[in-house]
Amino acid sequence: MGEVRVEHLVKTYGPARALDDVSLTFPDGGFFGLLGPSGSGKTTLLRAIAGFVAPDTGRVIIGGDPVENVPVEKREIGMVFQNYALFPNMTVAENVGFGLEVRKVSGADRARRVAEALELVQLGHLGERKPHQLSGGQRQRVAMARAIVTQPRVLLLDEPLSALDKALRVDMQIELKRIQREIGITTIFVTHDQEEALTLSDQIGILKDGRLVRHGPPRAVYDDPQDAFTARFLGEANLFNGTPEAGGLRLADGALIAGCTGSTAAVRPENIEVSLQEPDRPNKLQAHLVQQVFGGAMGTCILDWQGESLKVIGRDQDLQGLPEQGPVWLSWDSSKTIALNG
Amino acid sequence: MSSLSARQDRIRAFTLLSPAYLWLTVAVFLPLSAMVFFSFLSDVPFGDREWHGTLENYQEFFQTSTYATLLWKSLKLGLMVTGISVLIGFPCAYVLAKVIKGRSREALFLLVILPFWSNSLVRIFSWAIVLRGNGVLDFAANAVLPWDVRINLMFSPTAIVIGLVHSYLPYVILTSYLALQAIDDSLIEAARSLGAKRRTILTRLILPLAAPGILAGAVLIFVPVVGSFMEPRLLGGRRGTYYGTVIEDQFVAVFNWPLGAALSFILLAVVLVILGAFSPVLRRART
Incomplete structure (x- = not known):
């Protein structure tokens, strides 16, 4: 030993x-x-x-x-x-x-x-x-x-x-x-x-x-x-590149990821919520729902944001209210933002 | 439907197999049958010679001890050539299969195959040039060594063995090489990780796993060497009388085909008995 x-x-x-x-x-x-x-x-x-x-x-x-x-x-x-x-x-x-x-x-x-x-x-x-x-x-x-x-x-x-x-x-x-x-x-x-x-x-x-x-x-x-x-290799991650500001990370479409210190923010697909109405949360952005994949208890949404492909995983019952395709809001808790270097 | 396709399969198999079996029938079975027939005759049934059926040819083998002595001499020659070929060939195959990688392997392989591409007579006579007194070997040894040496291996059993080993070595190298190639390198690594030294790996792992290949090569060498006549005659000279040369004499010199045929079939029987005795070993090695 x-x-x-x-x-x-x-x-x-x-x-x-x-x-x-x-x-x-x-x-x-x-x-x-x-x-x-x-x-x-x-x-x-x-x-x-x-x-x-x-x-x-x-x-x-x-x-x-x-x-x-x-x-x-x-x-x-x-x-x-x-x-x-x-x-x-x-x-x-x-x-x-x-x-x-x-x-x-x-x-x-x-x-x-x-x-x-x-x-x-x-x-x-x-x-x-x-x-x-x-x-x-x-x-x-x-x-x-x-x-x-x-x-x-x-x-x-x-x-x-x-x-x-x-x-x-x-x-x-x-x-x-x-x-x-x-x-x-x-x-x-x-x-x-x-x-x-x-x-x-x-x-x-x-x-x-x-x-x-x-x-x-x-x-x-x-x-x-x-x-x-590491974020992408271990598990899955949606990456957002932007410009760091005093309050957080400013993205290309004007949205702000509050509290993010790095130049890139990563959010795990299971931590993002999809909704039709604009949510009352600091971290939110508008994306286009491209496809829903049914997977039993869990479902996967493929979305398009600023030409980039995003992925969200959620419980099937939460995703049922969403349309097949169309504009939606994405939001997540600030604690789920992962700041990355480079 | 299924019986139809099964029939089609049978027809296809028959079509594919028939050329080979037709060839074997014409080229092997028919001449061999003729020889079996000859071996029971008193004289060759050519021209207006008198002949009748007899067992005399087979009896002759047992009446004089000469044939049995020569057969024993040939079997010993076969064992010796096979043994030496395995001792030289297996390490060579091991290096080719497990040590050398890449393009140099192909080049070295070519050198192994080379004897196959040269005419056997040319091969034997070139050995004669090397081995005789005042020959290449003699000359080279004298050029290198300070004292006077006389090497005259020509017309000796040694010359016969050298010539035969040279001719048949590729068989055992090729069969051993294929068997060694099939041994996954990770087996050797696993044995090493368990603490085994090279010697243990060789005796417990590599030799048992390569045994079928080595044995196949040994059989391919042993059988033709026992019946060989060209090398013994050309390299052995007066001392080169073996069972194979006696058979050749019956056909070429004495024109006693029936005796030659009988001697051939006795040889075939002896070889089959020997292989039969070894078959349990061969079968065990395969599993």
Whole structure:
């Protein structure tokens, strides 16, 4: 167990900077989600911690020990791969026991620990199966059991749920969280699915073009994204550009977003109200309703404001009074305005 | 409707398969049947020669120990050439499949395939030039080494093995390469993350997973080498008498086709028995 720290990591592939001076601490026992679009460097960062990628400069510290010069097989890590990478020539029990086998753990002890690990992932009865006889979710569990049975100092997950279908993925998210809590292992996982990151992590880090743009607890980052990229990448956001004034942000159509200090304001789609009459609130503007999308309990409105597309999500019963198309008022509570820099 | 489309499928399959099977019938089955027929005759049924049905040709194999000794010698040669080819070919395939990336892989692959593109006689005679006394190898060794060396490998079993390995090495490289290519790199990474060293990864993961490919290559080499006659004759000289050369003699020199045919079918039977004995291993390796 232990804290994992990276300091000033740089990795270049030719002219491309996969990691550009990344420093980050992954707290002991925490569940840390690395998030970013493809090519943002999140997988490179994970592989640098694992040891598959040698950084050009910078340090990787696992449990207090610098490991830049330690090969993968001696780093005491557990890793779950995107395709699970189960050994097809071995049974489930042999797969899980492989890490113990190479550590020369004796037969009886090994069998007991394999059984415990399989029990933890609720696959105690499938030890004699071969990987190709398992379903996707079961393979995922075997990969988990195999990664944790050696009691590694850190668990690394590379898009562990991306190969599963939606319903199974939600089940496995809960399962993953339960297992991680039960053994209390420092866990770092990479995903491009922001919802998954928000659900699972105690802390998230957002990468873009090899740089860490933002990190912190999911709610804090969601509520205060600080820049347009994070606001748009984590959840959805309507962005308003304008000129800052003493009282707030003046928009192109003359409307004023009160109290906004930045040059851009972001408002989450779920925080905007749509009405036909002009509301009695400070933050309001006129837009044109283009389309309503029915989505069961929640509905989505697509609107046009000054040539830009806006999105509002609301309860279906609140949206029923609105016409299919036409001019409407948008308004929101001042506390829901997110000021962004740049 | 469905029975109609099923019938159409059958017709389509038959149309696609028939050229290949027609060819196999004409080119393999008919000549082979003729040879089976010949092997039970007392003499070739050409011209006005006298002939009658007999088992003598098969009996001859068992009456003198010469044939059995030569067959054993050929089987040993087959094992040796196969073994050496696997030992050289597998590491080569591993490097091609797992170490080298990009365009240099294509170039190196071309070098592997090259023996296939050259005429086998040319290949053998060029080895003769290299291996004989005062040959290229002798000359090169003397140019490099300060003391006087005499290398004359020509007309020795070593020369035969060198020539055969050179001819058949590409088979095991190609089949191993394909098997190794199919092994996902993430499996190797997973094993490393679990603490496995290179040696363990090789013995527990790569060799078991590549076994079907290695075995397929071994079979492709073993079978023709046991029956080979050109390399033993040209590179082995007087000592190059093997089972294959004896069969060739029956057809070309002695003109005793029935005996040659009988010896061929005994070889075929022995090879099939050996492959049959190995088939459980082959089947296990596949799953």
